[in-house]
Amino acid sequence: xxxxxxxxxxxxxxxxxxxxxxxxxxxxxxxxxxxxxxxxxxxxxxxxxxxxxxxxxxxxxxxxxxxxxxxxxxxxxxxxxxxxxxxxxxxxxxxxxxxxxxxxxxxxxxxxxxxxxxxxxxxxxxxxxxxxxxxxxxxxxxxxxxxxxxxxxxxxxxxxxxxxxxxxxxxxxxxxxxxxxxxx
Amino acid sequence: xxxxxxxxxxxxxxxxxxxxxxxxxxxxxxxxxxxxxxxxxxxxxxxxxxxxxxxxxxxxxxxxxxxxxxxxxxxxxxxxxxxxxxxxxxxxxxxxxxxxxxxxxxxxxxxxxxxxxxxxxxxxxxxxxxxxxxxxxxxxxxxxxxxxxxxxxxxxxxxxxxxxxxx
Amino acid sequence: xxxxxxxxxxxxxxxxxxxxxxxxxxxxxxxxxxxxxxxxxxxxxxxxxxxxxxxxxxxxxxxxxxxxxxxxxxxxxxxxxxxxxxxxxxxxxxxxxxxxxxxxxxxxxxxxxxxxxxxxxxxxxxxxxxxxxxxxxxxxxxxxxxxxxxxxxxxxxxxxxxxxxxxxxxxxxxxxxxxxxxxxxxxxxxxxxxxxxxxxxxxxxxxxxxxxxxxxxxxxxxxxxxxxxxxxxxxxxxxxxxxxxxxxxxxxxxxxxxxxxxxxxxxxxxxxxxxxxxxxxxxxxxxxxxxxxxxxxxxxxxxxxxxxxxxxxxxxxxxxxxxxxxxxxxxxxxxxxxxxxxxxxxxxxxxxxxxxxxxxxxxxxxxxxxxxxxxxxxxxxxxxxxxxxxxxxxxxxxxxxxxxxxxxxxx
Numbered sequence: 001x002x003x004x005x006x007x008x009x010x011x012x013x014x015x016x017x018x019x020x021x022x023x024x025x026x027x028x029x030x031x032x033x034x035x036x037x038x039x040x041x042x043x044x045x046x047x048x049x050x051x052x053x054x055x056x057x058x059x060x061x062x063x064x065x066x067x068x069x070x071x072x073x074x075x076x077x078x079x080x081x082x083x084x085x086x087x088x089x090x091x092x093x094x095x096x097x098x099x100x101x102x103x104x105x106x107x108x109x110x111x112x113x114x115x116x117x118x119x120x121x122x123x124x125x126x127x128x129x130x131x132x133x134x135x136x137x138x139x140x141x142x143x144x145x146x147x148x149x150x151x152x153x154x155x156x157x158x159x160x161x162x163x164x165x166x167x168x169x170x171x172x173x174x175x176x177x178x179x180x181x182x183x184x
Numbered sequence: 185x186x187x188x189x190x191x192x193x194x195x196x197x198x199x200x201x202x203x204x205x206x207x208x209x210x211x212x213x214x215x216x217x218x219x220x221x222x223x224x225x226x227x228x229x230x231x232x233x234x235x236x237x238x239x240x241x242x243x244x245x246x247x248x249x250x251x252x253x254x255x256x257x258x259x260x261x262x263x264x265x266x267x268x269x270x271x272x273x274x275x276x277x278x279x280x281x282x283x284x285x286x287x288x289x290x291x292x293x294x295x296x297x298x299x300x301x302x303x304x305x306x307x308x309x310x311x312x313x314x315x316x317x318x319x320x321x322x323x324x325x326x327x328x329x330x331x332x333x334x335x336x337x338x339x340x341x342x343x344x345x346x347x348x349x350x351x
Numbered sequence: 352x353x354x355x356x357x358x359x360x361x362x363x364x365x366x367x368x369x370x371x372x373x374x375x376x377x378x379x380x381x382x383x384x385x386x387x388x389x390x391x392x393x394x395x396x397x398x399x400x401x402x403x404x405x406x407x408x409x410x411x412x413x414x415x416x417x418x419x420x421x422x423x424x425x426x427x428x429x430x431x432x433x434x435x436x437x438x439x440x441x442x443x444x445x446x447x448x449x450x451x452x453x454x455x456x457x458x459x460x461x462x463x464x465x466x467x468x469x470x471x472x473x474x475x476x477x478x479x480x481x482x483x484x485x486x487x488x489x490x491x492x493x494x495x496x497x498x499x500x501x502x503x504x505x506x507x508x509x510x511x512x513x514x515x516x517x518x519x520x521x522x523x524x525x526x527x528x529x530x531x532x533x534x535x536x537x538x539x540x541x542x543x544x545x546x547x548x549x550x551x552x553x554x555x556x557x558x559x560x561x562x563x564x565x566x567x568x569x570x571x572x573x574x575x576x577x578x579x580x581x582x583x584x585x586x587x588x589x590x591x592x593x594x595x596x597x598x599x600x601x602x603x604x605x606x607x608x609x610x611x612x613x614x615x616x617x618x619x620x621x622x623x624x625x626x627x628x629x630x631x632x633x634x635x636x637x638x639x640x641x642x643x644x645x646x647x648x649x650x651x652x653x654x655x656x657x658x659x660x661x662x663x664x665x666x667x668x669x670x671x672x673x674x675x676x677x678x679x680x681x682x683x684x685x686x687x688x689x690x691x692x693x694x695x696x697x698x699x700x701x702x703x704x705x706x707x708x709x710x711x712x713x714x715x716x717x718x719x720x721x722x723x724x725x726x727x728x729x730x731x732x733x734x735x736x737x738x739x740x741x742x743x744x745x746x747x748x749x750x751x752x753x754x755x756x757x758x759x760x761x762x
Binding site for chain 2: 409410413415417418419421422453454578580581582583584594596601602693694695696698705707709711719720722724728729731732733736761762
């Protein structure tokens with residue numbers, strides 16, 4: 001018996017030889033199950049991400065088989081580890097290089113809030129410079145927690161409307177961070 | 185070869201440098217001597233190359249800030265004789281708005297980054313260093329953060345001005 | 352085999368200008384380059400595939416450990432040490448505890464020392480597994496990494512039994528451990544020393560006599576002992592050059608003098624030798640763990656900390672019920688303890704080399720000054736000078752074999 005399970009089809013109208021549903025749902029389904037991660041690993045959480053990618057936990061099971069080290073081809077930016085102020089412009093540049101649609105997971109306490117490093121040199125959470133979709137708590141989070149973060153993001157991706165990236169709200173969000181929008 | 189011990193080191197140093205090298209203490213069996221910035225390079229070179237001492241391994245260079253002392257910076261060298269397995273700590277007390285001390289890079293290549301780190305944190309200028317720039321902090325930083333007068337947290341933060349945090 | 356021998360030019364001149372007429376190209380590798388496994392930036396000048404000169408920029412995750420340490424009581428510094436070399440946190444934890452114990456003149460019971468040895472050697476294996484596995488990945492062999500990753504997960508399981516955390520362990524307290532190793536932990540350690548050798552043997556077989564691997568690593572980035580000492584190298588990469596300096600052997604701490612183990616050394620100081628030294632060290636670590644398990648059996652059971660109530664945090668349930676424990680708890684937490692004004696330098700053999708703690712204490716709640724002598728920081732400074740004359744691909748595996756951990760590099 002194969003253990004492969006198929007992704008559940010979105011709700012729609014089914015008949016002989018056809019299946020009708022909204023385009024949003026189909027694309028969301030496809031996107032959610034083929035998220036290409038860009039691991040932006042700086043410190044400890046990066047080591048846990050290594051375990052997440054490794055054989056025991058295997059992030060690839062959730063459609064993230066290929067870690068894309070080029071921001072151009074990545075969908076999901078996983079920021080793992082402390083982001084120092086020296087690093088902040090680099091992170092922002094990596095984010096702006098990513099093509100829309102793009103999602104961000106802040107993995108670990110440091111990326112989410114600066115963690116235990118409340119110092120002059122550490123950025124107090126990456127949401128000061130880029131918008132974040134999912135926060136994963138922990139210092140470092142267990143691989144299960146990172147996987148859970150990815151699954152949470154999949155839910156977000158599945159339910160995102162195709163138009164979201166063109167809405168004025170989204171543009172205002174990016175503008176708040178001083179990031180130029182490239183699609184309009 | 186006789187086993188090197190702290191007393192032999194003291195004797196050799198006194199013999200060579202006389203009053204220029206003071207014995208400070210031996211906390212936890214680690215001999216600590218102090219000298220002046222003018223003679224530190226000679227002392228380091230001597231303990232490195234002298235046939236009986238041979239402290240040829242530079243373990244560490246760092247600094248300490250004593251804001252209430254007259255000479256408010258102390259540069260600390262840890263050297264190690266790998267053959268005889270003996271460590272020596274050499275301290276140099278310096279002061280001034282830009283505390284200055286000769287660089288140990290002619291003796292050890294490894295001193296390069298250690299001195300850059302010390303400069304970065306304390307603003308101690310190592311004269312003769314080939315490339316004395318900030319190493320860990322941002323180049324734009326205009327203070328030396330490990331000095332005692334600078335706070336740990338970023339003073340420009342606004343998000344913590346909170347009733348519950350009490351500031 | 353004719354391989355270019357690396358020419359080491361200290362402080363080689365670096366050119367930043369991108370003059371189109373220039374015959375050299377300036378290439379920026381990092382700080383987020385996938386090949387560097389961490390946050391390292393190197394701006395190199397290349398002539399075709401060959402590096403002419405380079406300059407390293409570090410500090411991209413500078414977190415101001417030493418400044419934080421001046422504001423934290425001793426027991427709160429342990430979590431900071433976790434995050435130095437996060438691949439082998441327990442060694443850092445133990446190093447810090449031992450530094451404080453040296454300051455306070457605490458003598459630990461033998462059993463606790465052996466427990467510490469076990470934890471440290473497990474951590475060393477976990478660290479070397481990553482380094483050698485990654486070196487395999489960088490030379491094009493991914494499967495070895497996946498094999499040994501399983502065993503590393505098992506070591507993390509042991510750590511979880513001991514302290515509850517996987518990576519940033521925060522194992523131990525000043526004066527011993529917070530709790531005894533439980534039955535499961537001992538059983539798992541014993542299982543580990545049974546199941547790891549065949550895996551390591553298999554891993555070793557993939558590389559040691561592998562023609563591709565030897566061609567790729569032998570003679571690459573060879574370093575003479577003189578250069579290594581001049582750059583204050585320590586740890587496996589120094590031993591690969593032939594210098595048998597191991598803190599565990601020269602200045603034994605935590606009863607390492609009672610253990611029988613070899614200090615493996617290399618001859619050429621190249622990437623292959625570094626791989627072999629790390630590999631042999633894993634075997635030696637296994638030997639040490641075996642001996643430690645035997646020794647622990649001879650010690651009285653249930654001892655897991657020294658009898659120093661004025662420095663060892665009492666268990667929480669006693670704090671609530673016992674007046675004396677409450678007083679000690681208050682004193683330790685508030686820093687109202689009687690401590691000597693002194694300074695201590697204590698070094699342990701970290702996975703990357705001599706990890707030193709230079710602690711100046713003025714009797715207050717927090718250290719007056721705490722300096723970490725971080726092996727990665729000291730080891731990495733030779734990278735840029737030694738890269739000149741090297742191929743880019745060789746420089747990449749050279750960096751992997753140095754095993755520079757960004758957290759330890761930038762503190």
